[in-house]
Amino acid sequence: MINNSHYKRQLPFVILVVLLLVIFLLDRSVQYGLFLDGLIYASIARNMAEGMGSFWVPYYAGPDMFFSHPPLMFGLQAVFFKIFGSFYGTEKIYNFVIWLITVFLIRGCWRTIDVSDRFKATWWVPLLFWGFMPSVLWAYPNNILDSTMAMFDLAAIVVLLKGKQNNGLLHVVIAALLLFCASFTKGLSGLFPLIVPAVYSIVYNDGKLARAIFNSLLMAGIVAAIYLVLWQFPQPQHYLNIYYHWQIVGSLRGMSDNTASEFGRFDIVLMILTEVAIMVGVCVLVYVLSRLLKTGKALLTDRKKHVLFFLLIGLSASLPLMVSYKVRSFYLVPALPYFAIAGGVLMYPFLIQPTERYTLGTRYMKGLNVLFGVAGIVALALMYGKAGTIGRDxxxxxxxxxxxxxxxxxxxxxxxxxxxxxxxxxxxxxxxxxxxxxxxxxxxxxxxxxxxxxxxxxxxxxxxxxxxxxxxxxxxxxxxxxxx
The missing domain is CATH 3.40.50 (Rossmann fold)
Incomplete structure (x- = not known):
């Protein structure tokens, strides 16, 4: 349980960041219009909910079935179409739920880094960095597969980090099931957390590298076993066979869409730099100010390994995309929480003293809550006026x-x-x-x-x-x- 005094000091920042991010997300979600891929995925999920096609034979339009991606997200979203019907906001409600779950997972991941209540209370810092990254702002309102895959991957990593506290195999098994879900949403790129145990052991030098490698192999074996079981049934086998040859082999051979610029496969590096540019700029600015004020250096020294660990996870989720010429910036969505957490750890030593300098009294907190509430109501009223209007195309x-x-x-x-x-x-x-x-x-x-x-x-x-x-x-x- 977070110490009440630390919680009170950080609560205004938590409320402000969450309120701003929700407003930015909803503002992009209430209007009519979607990116092409999101339209296709929503159509497939809607059709599945209405009995056109099935989980193993997804139907989009025309005479052909859709085998370009694994079907898990379509099945999950079909549940929302069953509940809310076919109106234009159903897929956006689904993605708002995915976004909310991801927010709580970022909080959970942050709380595994450091046992101190002081640190745990500042989870709004990585949330702020993540929420305002360009691809995050764009992807969640546009019904992209990567958002759902990112949720499963982040959940798996949170489970693995929590499992470090008791070294139990149960956490490894649960993480493996979550990794299967990630790969069953958008393929092999969802399996990057397999290296997390080894990366953790190397970075923190805990002397358990052999055990970490065993855990990674165990997770890989569980995922492979699930696919092997599915392969024994005709419909899953048919689906996976077509998906493998069309999407995986085709992508590696350059048969699918080539979206690369003159930089070729190195486009992904430029995309990463674009996503983290604002965060890096803020970190540099705060660092310079802190050096002038001579604060925070000791706290940063104690946490350099955390920065390296999450930075390596982010790179493991993004750099492997270089094997394909078909790369778009929103493919980075699964990697962005870890870059944000690394940035948050960097910022923590320099933010904690100024943010804890004053504790608002009950009277001021009530006034601040009223202010936030009024701001939220005004924002919702403005978004209500935009609801159903055309936002693109x-x-x-x-x-x-x-x-x-x-x-x-x-x-x-x-x-x-x-x-x-x-x-x-x-x-x-x-x-x-x-x-x-x-x-x-x-x-x-x-x-x-x-x-x-x-x-x-x-x-x-x-x-x-x-x-x-x-x-x-x-x-x-x-x-x-x-x-x-």
Whole structure:
């Protein structure tokens, strides 16, 4: 239990940081619009909840099933669609829950570092660094797989660190189950915590390296055993076989999307530097000020190993991504809590004295709570005004809403040449209107055709006209609907 005096001194900072982060997250979550991948994942989860496709045969749209990622997140999110229905905020509620769990896990991880109540009370420092990292601000409102995987990985590491207190195998087994869940969310990249026991033993020089290696091998064996059991059943075997050849082998061979810049595989290093730039800047500034004031140096000396340990975990979660040319900044989300915790440990010695210098009395605490409460209510009112408004892809979303007034839900629609590469439009049609756009389909195979007014095939539409399709007066901005 945290000492009450330390808790009181740090409580205003805890409330302020949590309030700010919740406001920033919700502000990006209440509006209509998602990143393409998030739209696809939400559509799959919604379809699964409504009986279209299944856990082992996920269905997105058109004639094909979806085997590009393991199905765990789709199954978890499908539960939310069962509860909340298909409205645009269901996937955002899911991700807010994942975000909240991650916040508590960061707190739990911070509390394993140092037994002192004084240290435990300052968990808001790594939370502040993590919450304002660019990819964290962006990923959680956009329904990305990496957020769920990060939660399982962080939970596994918290369990392992807590297990250091009693050296029991139960913690290792639980961590292995959590690592399976991480890998069953987004693949092999979720298994980086396997090296945590060895890294811990080396950094802290605890003389138990052999035991640490055994624990890592045990976790790997448990994860492998679970996959081996799944392989004995036809549906999981079919899923995993397609996923392995399409996603893992394809990614290693460069067959999947190549998102690298002129820096190639070293893009990931630049992305890491971008994520931690603000945190590093703050740490440098506070360090310079502390040197001028001659505070904090002794406390930092005692905690250098903590900084190194979490820094190495963050690098183990991020640098292996260099094996693939398909790397995006949000792939770093599972690594960011550890960089933030390392930064928090660096900052702790220089923040603890100024933040504990004064203890607010009961009267001032009540006034501060009222102030925070009013600020929270005002922020919620402003977000309520933004709820349901369009936050991105304005032209596409407005046309999707207009088209859905003329084309019935669940209708199969021909996607004319030129629209087949507009994946965002097709994803919004599926996620929010349950309208499938098929390409290519022979004319007369569906009652409707949708064409891109900015990239239409006149020859194809001339043939459609000969086959009895006529343009509908939809008043759309870009996309054009033809009906037979």
């Amino acid at each position: 304005h032209e596409i979303i407005e046309d999707v809403n207009t088209i859905s007034q003329h084309v019935p839900a669940t209708e199969s629609v021909i996607a004319a040449p030129g629209i087949d590469k507009n994946y965002e439009f097709m994803a919004y049609m599926q996620r929010h209107k349950k309208i499938d756009l098929y390409y290519p389909l022979e004319l007369n195979s569906a009652q409707y055709i949708i064409a891109d007014g900015q990239n239409r095939s006149n020859c194809y539409l001339w043939r459609a006209d000969l086959n009895g399709y006529r343009q509908m007066p939809t008043n759309t901005k870009r996309f054009v609907v033809y009906k037979k």
